[in-house]
Amino acid sequence: MSRYSVSRKGMGGRKPGEATKVVRLPLRVATIARRIAEGSLRPGDLNAFFNVEVRHTMTVPLMASPAACGFPSPADDYLDRPLDFNELLISNPSATFAVRISGDSMNGAGLFPGDIAIVDRSLSPFNGCVVLALIDGEFTIKRYRVKAGGIVLQAENKAFKDIVIPEDSAFEVWGVVKHAIRMF
Structure with missing residues (x-):
């Protein structure tokens, strides 16, 4: 028997004729x-296998009193507990990712070109939320609206038309936009 063999019986999900090799591996x-x-891995399985901690905790001091944007207020002499941005922005690490925003269609919602949207794939879209959607192979961020005729993706800029999702289109909501980060 050669080192490489082709097996057609007991294939374990492989295509017929796919080359295999008999090797000894630890069961794990x-x-x-x-x-x-098989393609049956779930998010985070490889991290667990390699014992990788996804979350890197770094905190910054958070002032106990807010800073006025109008008339200055006296500063307090103490700080609140440290602020962890992971805790603030990410509720489900294995289902959360970030995407950079381009275009002006969501300016009315406070989402501007260059901002970074934090998207949670574990959340189901609901009427009025902001989503990252894939329509016929193109990504877009819009407000998700459920109307009598179906789903409408609403722009938050009057210069842009809403997108009515036809039944025959390739449409998928990739996740709900939970936060946006803006750099100055």
Whole structure:
């Protein structure tokens, strides 16, 4: 028997004729390899396998009193508990990602070109939320509206038309936009 063989019986999810190789692996490694081949890994499985901590905690001091944007107020001599941006922005780490915003269609919602949107894929869209959607292969960020005729993606800028989603279009909501980060 050669080192590489083609098996047609007991294929374990492989395509007929796909080359295989018999190797000895620790059961833990073999299980992960099998799940990779089957495509059954869930978000975070590889991180757990390699014992990788996804969350890197870094905090910054948070002042106990707000800073007035109008008339100056006296500063307090103490700080509140440290602020962890992971805790503030991310509720589900394995389902959260960021995307840079381009275009002006969402200016009325406070989303401007160059901002970074924090998107949570674990949340289902609801009427009035802001979503990252994929329409016929193109990404867009819009307000999600459920109307009698179906789904409408609403722009927050009068210069842009709303997008009515036809039933035959390739449409998918990739996640709900939870936060935006703006750099000056």
